[in-house]
Amino acid sequence: MADTKVAPSTAQDFKPLSRTQMAARAARDIPEGWYVNLGIGIPTLISDHVPMDREVILHSENGILGMGPLAPKDAIEPWLVNAGKQYVTLRKGGSYCHHADSFAMIRGGHIDLCVLGGFQVAENGDLANWATSENDTAPAVGGAMDLAAGAKRLWVLMEHTTKDGTSKIVRRCSYPLTAVGATQRVYTNLATLDISPSGFVVVDMAPGLTFENLQARTDAPLRMAG
Amino acid sequence: MINKIVQSIADAMAGIQDGSTVLIAGFGAVGQPNALIEGLIEQGARDLVAVANNAGVGHEGLARLMELGRVRKIICSFPRSSDPVVFETLYRAGKIELEIVPQGTLAERMHAAGAGIPAFFTATAVGTLLAQGKEVREFDGKQYLMEKAIHGDVALVEAWQADRWGNLTYKQSGRNFNPIMAMAGKLTIVQSQHIVELGDIEPENVHTPGIFVDRVLHVPYGDPSGF
Numbered sequence: 001m002a003d004t005k006v007a008p009s010t011a012q013d014f015k016p017l018s019r020t021q022m023a024a025r026a027a028r029d030i031p032e033g034w035y036v037n038l039g040i041g042i043p044t045l046i047s048d049h050v051p052m053d054r055e056v057i058l059h060s061e062n063g064i065l066g067m068g069p070l071a072p073k074d075a076i077e078p079w080l081v082n083a084g085k086q087y088v089t090l091r092k093g094g095s096y097c098h099h100a101d102s103f104a105m106i107r108g109g110h111i112d113l114c115v116l117g118g119f120q121v122a123e124n125g126d127l128a129n130w131a132t133s134e135n136d137t138a139p140a141v142g143g144a145m146d147l148a149a150g151a152k153r154l155w156v157l158m159e160h161t162t163k164d165g166t167s168k169i170v171r172r173c174s175y176p177l178t179a180v181g182a183t184q185r186v187y188t189n190l191a192t193l194d195i196s197p198s199g200f201v202v203v204d205m206a207p208g209l210t211f212e213n214l215q216a217r218t219d220a221p222l223r224m225a226g
Numbered sequence: 227m228i229n230k231i232v233q234s235i236a237d238a239m240a241g242i243q244d245g246s247t248v249l250i251a252g253f254g255a256v257g258q259p260n261a262l263i264e265g266l267i268e269q270g271a272r273d274l275v276a277v278a279n280n281a282g283v284g285h286e287g288l289a290r291l292m293e294l295g296r297v298r299k300i301i302c303s304f305p306r307s308s309d310p311v312v313f314e315t316l317y318r319a320g321k322i323e324l325e326i327v328p329q330g331t332l333a334e335r336m337h338a339a340g341a342g343i344p345a346f347f348t349a350t351a352v353g354t355l356l357a358q359g360k361e362v363r364e365f366d367g368k369q370y371l372m373e374k375a376i377h378g379d380v381a382l383v384e385a386w387q388a389d390r391w392g393n394l395t396y397k398q399s400g401r402n403f404n405p406i407m408a409m410a411g412k413l414t415i416v417q418s419q420h421i422v423e424l425g426d427i428e429p430e431n432v433h434t435p436g437i438f439v440d441r442v443l444h445v446p447y448g449d450p451s452g453f
Binding site: 060064079080085103106140143 | 253254256257281303304305306313314317324326327328329330331333334336337348349350351352353354355356396397398399400401402403404405406433449450451
């Protein structure tokens with residue numbers, strides 16, 4: 001991976017990735033031929049960064065395989081929405097199925113990759129992304145638990161810290177879990193991290209960021225790849 | 227001659243009992259049987275258990291049914307929407323019971339019911355709060371939860387085309403929960419945008435065979451809107 005060699009820097013020197021850059025970074029690692037489910041939120045942006053000539057087949061859990069980009073405002077199909085209930089399009093070769101078949105694709109291990117947003121990812125691969133203990137609204141899980149447990153690979157795309165600077169890359173999740181030990185890789189605005197049997201491994205970092213600086217912003221212990 | 231097509235909303239909704247479990251299809255507004263939900267509001271059955279992916283929007287449809295105090299419990303995966311005010315208010319006041327179910331498990335619990343399978347095992351939700359009280363079994367070194375079938379006393383379904391035998395098609399992502407709920411309902415009631423002659427739907431293109439359908443009402447309402 002590139003970007004691991006960085007110039008010596010002070011704390012102010014680095015530039016975190018924007019959401020678009022985070023999505024583009026994750027998109028780089030998705031090869032042609034994969035069947036991919038993109039979760040609601042930042043992961044949805046990944047599809048904008050997979051060129052159409054690299055055939056990646058997007059799955060939406062409400063029964064779409066071969067989903068295309070968001071529908072232009074003047075060409076909306078009212079019956080064609082994605083899991084986030086946005087109007088989308090269907091690519092040539094795409095198809096529709098019912099919810100049980102759609103989740104059979106997930107539960108049955110046919111989806112190569114699922115990318116979800118997250119509240120916390122732990123060094124053992126645990127993901128928490130559906131409920132916090134802090135609000136009093138009713139819980140809502142949607143398809144997150146099915147996707148996290150069923151897809152062949154689970155990547156998480158999220159900010160490295162909360163707005164107040166608390167690390168979302170943790171030793172153990174404090175929020176209710178979505179799935180146990182399911183995450184393989186995390187893309188944040190500061191770094192790309194693999195989850196190995198011995199914890200988080202830094203694949204690359206935002207330009208200008210040093211390992212020490214990254215570790216200072218991270219609850220879980222990190223080590224460099226290689 | 228078999229003719230499952232009924233002429234009025236009252237005929238479509240006749241006989242629904244208090245205390246029924248009602249499966250309500252749709253994903254947001256798409257594929258949601260709005261006319262039948264309105265019909266259920268008119269029909270008057272109460273103490274209902276509603277099974278739906280979402281928990282209603284604004285003050286219409288399922289939200290209206292809940293607001294009228296007719297729903298004892300809702301089983302759903304995602305009780306949020308652009309305007310979940312009715313559900314949130316009832317939930318905070320302790321006036322409605324919520325069973326939250328992962329979306330794929332929700333779908334498969336009804337699929338299983340329709341196929342005569344009383345329970346199944348899934349890796350979804352193992353080790354989470356939603357595993358509480360559920361049997362865990364190990365197969366080939368991996369843990370799975372036992373999930374039980376959800377049978378509907380009634381299923382409310384929205385189709386694109388229907389014929390008098392109850393054969394159905396769905397439009398685009400309007401299919402979603404509709405075919406599964408049609409299978410899982412003891413009394414499956416369909417509203418359809420189009421009524422076609424027997425044989426007009428190519429046999430290869432029937433999405434739900436008529437064996438799963440009891441009543442069909444013609445409701446050419448146009449495009450879905452509102453999430």
